[in-house]
Amino acid sequence: MAMSSMPEQTPQPELAPRPIGRINWIGLAALVRKEVRRFLTVWVQTVGAPMVTTLLFLAVFTLALGRALQVVGGVPFTQFLAPGLIMMSMIQNSFANSSSSIVSSKMQGNIVDIVMAPLSPIELTIGYGLGGMVRGLMVGAGVALAMSLFVPITIVHPFHALFFAAMASLMLSLLGVVGGIWADKHEQNAAVTNFIITPLAFLSGTFYSIDRLPGMWNTAARMDPFFYMIDGFRYAFTGHSDAPLIIGYAIMVVGNLGLGLLAWALFRSGYRLRA
Numbered sequence: 001m002a003m004s005s006m007p008e009q010t011p012q013p014e015l016a017p018r019p020i021g022r023i024n025w026i027g028l029a030a031l032v033r034k035e036v037r038r039f040l041t042v043w044v045q046t047v048g049a050p051m052v053t054t055l056l057f058l059a060v061f062t063l064a065l066g067r068a069l070q071v072v073g074g075v076p077f078t079q080f081l082a083p084g085l086i087m088m089s090m091i092q093n094s095f096a097n098s099s100s101s102i103v104s105s106k107m108q109g110n111i112v113d114i115v116m117a118p119l120s121p122i123e124l125t126i127g128y129g130l131g132g133m134v135r136g137l138m139v140g141a142g143v144a145l146a147m148s149l150f151v152p153i154t155i156v157h158p159f160h161a162l163f164f165a166a167m168a169s170l171m172l173s174l175l176g177v178v179g180g181i182w183a184d185k186h187e188q189n190a191a192v193t194n195f196i197i198t199p200l201a202f203l204s205g206t207f208y209s210i211d212r213l214p215g216m217w218n219t220a221a222r223m224d225p226f227f228y229m230i231d232g233f234r235y236a237f238t239g240h241s242d243a244p245l246i247i248g249y250a251i252m253v254v255g256n257l258g259l260g261l262l263a264w265a266l267f268r269s270g271y272r273l274r275a
Contacts, residue, residue, distance in 0.1 A: 035131025132173025
């Protein structure tokens with residue numbers, strides 16, 4: 001008895017690998033989404049808590065100094081204070097997002113999965129930088145919205161507000177990338193926050209006009225890059241600044257370029273990222 005012949009199977013064409021191109025847009029977008037989802041998963045801690053903390057700063061300084069400093073730089077003290085507090089919350093959270101993300105990945109041992117992914121050093125730098133910037137801007141927007149319930153907030157120069165908010169958040173996010181690559185433990189990362197970020201933020205004119213500082217202290221404050229972030233951002237709300245805006249623009253651009261190149265070089269070399 002003749003056996004029935006088996007139907008011939010048509011060979012399936014092999015799927016060609018999807019070309020990535022000069023820029024891996026899909027991978028870059030995935031990294032940014034990962035960073036954003038990471039802090040949105042615990043939004044009460046990463047977005048809600050900074051809002052409450054900043055409102056407490058506003059309440060304490062308003063009650064403590066509100067009567068003694070009714071007007072600063074030609075504007076009411078609360079309206080002078082609000083932009084500085086908003087900027088301080090943005091830069092602190094931008095740094096915390098990128099630095100803690102990299103340190104956590106290193107401690108969990110999965111940083112190699114990101115480093116070995118088809119992402120170039122510049123794409124890794126941009127991805128982590130944008131992730132931290134998004135958190136900073138979200139926190140800043142939330143703080144501004146919450147403050148508007150207690151303080152009349154008016155944006156006089158919207159372009160300046162957007163520029164300094166975005167560039168300052170990106171700068172601290174890139175600094176967080178550099179700090180996260182350098183640090184091997186959360187304790188080392190916290191040291192950068194406690195001994196660099198927080199002192200520079202508090203001594204940058206957040207709560208006062210540096211014109212009130214005498215001699216060498218005024219000069220020292222003008223050497224603080226955080227001062228120009230806050231001063232330029234405050235100008236967008238009040239129309240008053242303690243330093244020429246062009247200096248603030250230059251520091252924002254040069255600072256971001258410098259930190260971006262440093263982060264790129266660290267990713268490229270694999271410094272403290274590979275066992």
